[in-house]
Amino acid sequence: MDNSQEVREFLTSRRAKITPDLVGLPAGPRRRVPGLRRGEVAALADVSAEYYARLERGHLSGASAAVLEAVARALRLDDAERSHLFHLARAADGSDVLTRPRRAPGRAPQPHPSLQWTLDAITGGPAFVRNGRADLIAANPLARAFYHQVHEDPGNQDNLARFQFLDPAARRFHPDWDAHADTTVAILRTEAGRNPHDRDLHDLVGELSTRSEEFRVRWGAHDVRHHGTGTKHFHHPAVGDLTLSYEVMRLTVDPDLVLTVYTAEPGSPSAERLPLLASWGARREAEREAEREEERQAERRAEREGERAAECRAERADARA
Numbered sequence: 001m002d003n004s005q006e007v008r009e010f011l012t013s014r015r016a017k018i019t020p021d022l023v024g025l026p027a028g029p030r031r032r033v034p035g036l037r038r039g040e041v042a043a044l045a046d047v048s049a050e051y052y053a054r055l056e057r058g059h060l061s062g063a064s065a066a067v068l069e070a071v072a073r074a075l076r077l078d079d080a081e082r083s084h085l086f087h088l089a090r091a092a093d094g095s096d097v098l099t100r101p102r103r104a105p106g107r108a109p110q111p112h113p114s115l116q117w118t119l120d121a122i123t124g125g126p127a128f129v130r131n132g133r134a135d136l137i138a139a140n141p142l143a144r145a146f147y148h149q150v151h152e153d154p155g156n157q158d159n160l161a162r163f164q165f166l167d168p169a170a171r172r173f174h175p176d177w178d179a180h181a182d183t184t185v186a187i188l189r190t191e192a193g194r195n196p197h198d199r200d201l202h203d204l205v206g207e208l209s210t211r212s213e214e215f216r217v218r219w220g221a222h223d224v225r226h227h228g229t230g231t232k233h234f235h236h237p238a239v240g241d242l243t244l245s246y247e248v249m250r251l252t253v254d255p256d257l258v259l260t261v262y263t264a265e266p267g268s269p270s271a272e273r274l275p276l277l278a279s280w281g282a283r284r285e286a287e288r289e290a291e292r293e294e295e296r297q298a299e300r301r302a303e304r305e306g307e308r309a310a311e312c313r314a315e316r317a318d319a320r321a
Helices: 003-016 038-045 047-055 065-074 081-092 095-099 111-122 142-144 150-151 158-168 169-173 177-194 201-209 212-222 268-319
Strands: 127-131 137-141 229-238 242-249 257-263
Touching: 003 177, 038 047, 038 065, 038 169, 038 212, 065 081, 081 095, 081 177, 081 257, 095 137, 111 127, 111 137, 127 142, 137 142, 142 150, 142 177, 142 268, 158 169, 158 177, 158 201, 158 212, 158 257, 169 177, 177 201, 177 212, 242 268
Parallel strands: none
Antiparallel strands: 127 137, 127 257, 229 242, 242 257
């Protein structure tokens, strides 16, 4: 796969973040780059300047693990950035084509019924499964109530990234909108390096880049992140402010899917509001089911009336004959 532009922009952006004083080098009065020079990175990685320049031009194919580790150390990459560099190298070699399962374009993974049962058994907090594109694949009732704005607006297409950048409701739901936006883009950028052949991800990034300047700027920063545990703040329209801790776990049966569980500190105001959210969600779902049942009955009545009208027309035709 030719991912040279992705490699070039990632390495250049990381180099720009490392100032000389961070690695014990003099800044000098005639420095014209915001971070390190290519030659300085090469010296820190113990490779030739020509070879590092070749890497930064996007030619990672054939680079050994030792060289990649040396470059990661020279650029002070964190764990997520280091993993991203190795994913880019595997994509450049084409090795990921042989090791990653390929799905037909446009086909979302269908969760096994036992996964939904497992989610439904989690009653203390919102629990859901998403893929690397931030599509919501499955959720327990509390998560459906929690993310009801994502599900109920057809424009979001059950996608957290579309909700974040294209739905005005996201700014009210996420009081720390900028931090949430940074995390969302970092997750998508990480997935793009891990799974460069995902056509749906490319389409999503193209759509968001076209429709949201705030997404486009963040995408160009090439920031990546491991999203594992932490605390987030939300403002739900039904129950108000929620401060929730989260744990993210990749599913062994399908590494493309991750399980996220939100919980509240016991005894906290957020813990008291989660049961209220569950009750609100149950009432809302009952109302929606009643509406769906009315629609089904109206459709059945229309079908019966259509059948009776057809019978009457047939009887009149027989009478004329």
